[in-house]
Amino acid sequence: MGEVVETCDYSSGGIEEEKIKYPTSKWSVRQICKDGKRNPEGICFNPEDCTTDAGNPGTRYTLFRDGENVGTACLSAGEEDLVDDPPPIRALVIEAFERLSWPASKLEVQPPGGKTLVNLESNFYTTNSAATSISVNLVESNVVVSARPIAYRWNFGDGTSEVTETPGAPYPSLDVSHVYDQTAKVAVSVDTQYGDASFTVNGGPPEAIPSTIWVTGAAQDLEVVEAVPQLVLR
Known part of the structure; x- marks a missing residue:
């Protein structure tokens, strides 16, 4: 053998x-x-x-x-x-990037109040557009990881969605808008992709991180209703 x-x-x-x-x-x-x-x-x-x-x-x-x-x-x-x-500290930062608590975007819908109209351009936006920095301790070093929103995925609740690089804006802007063609109760949300990331070690110069990550936003209810004509007596 x-x-x-x-x-x-x-x-x-x-x-x-x-x-x-x-x-x-x-x-x-x-x-x-x-x-x-x-x-x-x-x-x-x-x-x-x-x-x-x-x-x-x-x-x-x-x-x-x-x-x-x-x-x-x-x-x-x-x-x-x-x-x-x-x-290598770089390998640790890249591995930790997706575990960090990047903030979800808060969705704003206009008209406000949880209702919109059929065949009306409903406006969607978020105010989350600035970079976020998170401090972590890795191998006895103070590491600051930074990233900013680079894309938004708008989920309109009727089976459709849209991805943009901008966060939308309040009326009268309709940068991110959607028209519902029938009455329904839908759940709408916005997901945020973080990227353009970098890190510093003990206050040193920033170094780029190639990673990106999507953060799921909380859903909110939106009721799509028909406009009811009203007779106005003069």
Whole structure:
């Protein structure tokens, strides 16, 4: 029978992904020895061999996160020294961008009062157009992430929607308007896409973030009614 090849739980790339998930954890590795014999520094006299995902010769290690054994890793020469390096702050910011609490836009509808008329141009807008900055702490650094609304998706509640780059405006503007062709009770909302994002670390220069994210807005009821003619006596 041939020699049994031991597989490993992690590659160097897999460890980097884990470091991003656990940015404040301490990582370390320890060689796995074929016979258990080590020198005083813990280096195996006869380490177990493996082949990395890239096809290079490697050594099997036990991987520790905050001192706890989380599996085995196959690392080539030089990759061991990178394990305890902190993950790049940029990677952490990009990964955290979608988890931040970007504000939803408040929808304004005209005519106000929750009612509009059939065949009337109903006006929609929001006042949320300025950039938002959120402070977070990553790997003991003060990071400020900023983004602004770059698009709005207007959901008119009748199966139609429209995407614009502008937030609309109050009457007499009809920048974002919609005509309902029949009476109905609908739920309208506006979703906001944040982008044009950047971050700073400890007050340093801003660096761009390529990510965008949609934030769903709260729905509100709108009743579409017919105008009722009234007789006016003179």
